[in-house]
Amino acid sequence: MLKWPSNQNLRAFSSLASGGASGGEEPQIGAEAIAIPEIQEDRRENPMVIEEILESIDREYYNEPSFDSTDYTLHTIPDEVSVASIDEMRIKLRLQHQAVSKKLADLVLANHEAFVEELRRVTEIENVLQAAKGICITGRRHLASAKQGVAVGGISILAKHRKRQKVLAVLQSLKTIKTLQKTDVKLREILEEENYPAAVQLCLECQQAASTFKEYTCVSELSTKLQDTQDQIEERLDKALEKTCCGFDMHHYESVQTAYRLLGKTQTAMDQLHMHFTTAIHSTSRRVVLQYAEKSVRHTADGLQRTPYVDLCKKLDSEHFLPGLVDLCKSLWEIMRSYYHVLCWHEQFDKTAEDGGSASTEKLDEADDNWAETDAPLSLPKETSFNRQYIKKKLEHGVKRVWLDVQQRVKPYLLGTNLSQFHIDNFLHVLHTLDRLMSIGEELSGSESKDLQDSIRMQSSNYFQNYHRARLGELRMFLENEGWEACPVRATFSIFQLHEFRFLRPAVDNRVSQLIGSATATGGSGTGWFARFSLHGNPFDETSAEDEEEIMTEEMEKEVDKDEDDVADELKQEYVDEETGEAPRRASAHKVRAIRQASEVSGPILTNSTLMIVRYFGKYMQMMNLLKPIAFDVMQSMSQLFDFYLYTINAFFARDKDDGSHFGLSSKMTATLDRIAANLIIPLTESSALSPTSPDGVRVYEPQVSSMVQLHSPLNLFGLTERQVGAESLVYLASQFETLRPHLESLIPQSKRAFLSQFYSQTVSIAHEIRKPVIAALLIEL
Numbered sequence: 001m002l003k004w005p006s007n008q009n010l011r012a013f014s015s016l017a018s019g020g021a022s023g024g025e026e027p028q029i030g031a032e033a034i035a036i037p038e039i040q041e042d043r044r045e046n047p048m049v050i051e052e053i054l055e056s057i058d059r060e061y062y063n064e065p066s067f068d069s070t071d072y073t074l075h076t077i078p079d080e081v082s083v084a085s086i087d088e089m090r091i092k093l094r095l096q097h098q099a100v101s102k103k104l105a106d107l108v109l110a111n112h113e114a115f116v117e118e119l120r121r122v123t124e125i126e127n128v129l130q131a132a133k134g135i136c137i138t139g140r141r142h143l144a145s146a147k148q149g150v151a152v153g154g155i156s157i158l159a160k161h162r163k164r165q166k167v168l169a170v171l172q173s174l175k176t177i178k179t180l181q182k183t184d185v186k187l188r189e190i191l192e193e194e195n196y197p198a199a200v201q202l203c204l205e206c207q208q209a210a211s212t213f214k215e216y217t218c219v220s221e222l223s224t225k226l227q228d229t230q231d232q233i234e235e236r237l238d239k240a241l242e243k244t245c246c247g248f249d250m251h252h253y254e255s256v257q258t259a260y261r262l263l264g265k266t267q268t269a270m271d272q273l274h275m276h277f278t279t280a281i282h283s284t285s286r287r288v289v290l291q292y293a294e295k296s297v298r299h300t301a302d303g304l305q306r307t308p309y310v311d312l313c314k315k316l317d318s319e320h321f322l323p324g325l326v327d328l329c330k331s332l333w334e335i336m337r338s339y340y341h342v343l344c345w346h347e348q349f350d351k352t353a354e355d356g357g358s359a360s361t362e363k364l365d366e367a368d369d370n371w372a373e374t375d376a377p378l379s380l381p382k383e384t385s386f387n388r389q390y391i392k393k394k395l396e397h398g399v400k401r402v403w404l405d406v407q408q409r410v411k412p413y414l415l416g417t418n419l420s421q422f423h424i425d426n427f428l429h430v431l432h433t434l435d436r437l438m439s440i441g442e443e444l445s446g447s448e449s450k451d452l453q454d455s456i457r458m459q460s461s462n463y464f465q466n467y468h469r470a471r472l473g474e475l476r477m478f479l480e481n482e483g484w485e486a487c488p489v490r491a492t493f494s495i496f497q498l499h500e501f502r503f504l505r506p507a508v509d510n511r512v513s514q515l516i517g518s519a520t521a522t523g524g525s526g527t528g529w530f531a532r533f534s535l536h537g538n539p540f541d542e543t544s545a546e547d548e549e550e551i552m553t554e555e556m557e558k559e560v561d562k563d564e565d566d567v568a569d570e571l572k573q574e575y576v577d578e579e580t581g582e583a584p585r586r587a588s589a590h591k592v593r594a595i596r597q598a599s600e601v602s603g604p605i606l607t608n609s610t611l612m613i614v615r616y617f618g619k620y621m622q623m624m625n626l627l628k629p630i631a632f633d634v635m636q637s638m639s640q641l642f643d644f645y646l647y648t649i650n651a652f653f654a655r656d657k658d659d660g661s662h663f664g665l666s667s668k669m670t671a672t673l674d675r676i677a678a679n680l681i682i683p684l685t686e687s688s689a690l691s692p693t694s695p696d697g698v699r700v701y702e703p704q705v706s707s708m709v710q711l712h713s714p715l716n717l718f719g720l721t722e723r724q725v726g727a728e729s730l731v732y733l734a735s736q737f738e739t740l741r742p743h744l745e746s747l748i749p750q751s752k753r754a755f756l757s758q759f760y761s762q763t764v765s766i767a768h769e770i771r772k773p774v775i776a777a778l779l780i781e782l
Helices: 007-017 031-035 047-055 069-075 083-110 112-149 152-192 196-212 217-243 250-263 266-297 309-313 318-355 359-372 377-415 424-445 450-480 499-504 506-516 554-564 589-602 608-626 628-653 667-679 720-747 750-762 764-781
Strands: none
Touching: 047 083, 083 112, 152 196, 152 217, 196 217, 196 250, 217 250, 217 266, 250 266, 250 318, 266 309, 266 318, 266 377, 309 377, 318 377, 318 424, 377 424, 377 450, 424 450, 424 608, 450 608, 450 628, 499 608, 608 628, 608 720, 628 667, 628 720, 628 750, 628 764, 667 750, 667 764, 720 750, 720 764, 750 764
């Protein structure tokens, strides 16, 4: 509140307001007068000054009209009074009076039109009252005349007829009340039939009838009973809504929504529905994990019932992890599919309502009209539109919340078990399952799977480090036992015919992608997961070990079988057991010569080691396809496999046997080999252990050529065939790496493609230069 000006300023203001000091009655003032709000003419209209003066008025003046302001003012005079103090009080009251008058005048002027209109209405009412007065006087005069002219018997007949009419009305009311008393049994029967709209409609009609006869004592009891019945109906509706989360039924859901619309609680129903979806996700995931946790630790349900979900996930062993993950995804799929159907139902309902509405829609809108008729019928269209917009926004937000809840339940399950010791096939199965779950979730919500991708990154990084370390050691062992003999392949052979590259085969992949759709496809496109499994089936059902083979048609299977015929039997075998690391047996000399002759005329030259590296490439690319967060790290590991093979070919066939010098190497090739030696190779020394790889997992000990390969014997032409096979197999491997380049670029981030381009330009593109130093080394031997 603004502070009231001092008494001296008030006195100065009074002096100026009364004409200054011309009369000689008020003392002269100096510069202090400038502080008074109404001293100067141009400040008298200042609203802030007026408000400041009004705020200074005592609240007692605003009491009821009987308030005696004079008496109150006299009582406020202090005991010790002087002319100056009385004059100051007079000035203060005068200023307050002027402010009030000014405020009142402003209000009158501001509301002048309303004042005139109200005055006109008062005049009209006065005229109407005068006319009504005349009518009443005339009516009474006529009644007095009738009373004198009509017989007493006629009036008695009229009175009895009126009484009869009242009795008939009471009888009709009693019949209605009797009917209301019997509706309770009918309501229970309708609820048992799960006909919720009919039950709600009947209950509302009964409540409306009960409110009509509320003057009867028995009806008040009935109204309480009907309210209890309505509460029971709402409880049944809530339970029916909860069933929708795990098994959507269109007719059942439509019945529940119709009932909620009759009750006028569509927004409440939507809030409850999302709460039930969250509860279903939590309870279902806990039930599945608890089932497999009991199998892992062999405890009863009572022993693990109170265990937190995160701790429960940590109790699963590796044996039950994969089947538990599949069952968890199957259960969560049912919930997400139910939410998808809810989205489709409301989308179709809104579209039908906008187009004019079907018969059911018109009934629902009519129910909304009946519900809002007693409250605000004029605002119903806007209110109905508001409800639909609320539901639409709730569903758009809720679908992201549902997917987030699913990720938060799968994430602790994935992180609860150490996957580093899993077999590669089982680990790829885990990745396929999670990739499919993320594809489904992203299709449903249109949002990224950040939480799940983070957990996959954590597990896959640990796993892939161990896996790549083992593959490098396995490759070193295989190269040290390699006989450098050409594998028999047909001229039409392609790496895409191998099992590991089936997911990249152009003939199959295009059709597969048309069937399964992309991860961002919408449910209405007809190609997404929800379109394919909308009514029945589960995308996590295991009908085949391979993800792509699960969706192949018979025609596609025939094409696959036809292409498989182009692959030699030797290529269909696993050349190295990834568990035992056993190398294959060498073929006979006769078979080697036959193979070599066939290769020279019919197909590319490649060795068992080349084929094994190609298979590694296939498995690595599968992990890149499924492990987007670490795809670049996997790509770097693939480059290390190629680097190691390039270094080995050079070390075996292009070095001098005495001093290890190179012959005919370009500066670019020399720089590449030096880089590989510095970053990947650990030279063998007398004190070095012969372990496959170094402890850090990114460097491997230099391999040694097998003693069975005679590279310095004139009887074997100083290993002419072996040198040729080794060099050409490297060139072939480089050509296949070039073939895979578009796929690799699509699997790694845009910001990381510079490394890939550099690797191709500095390593892959110069692999064919190995022929020159190999031939030079052979010539030196000769």
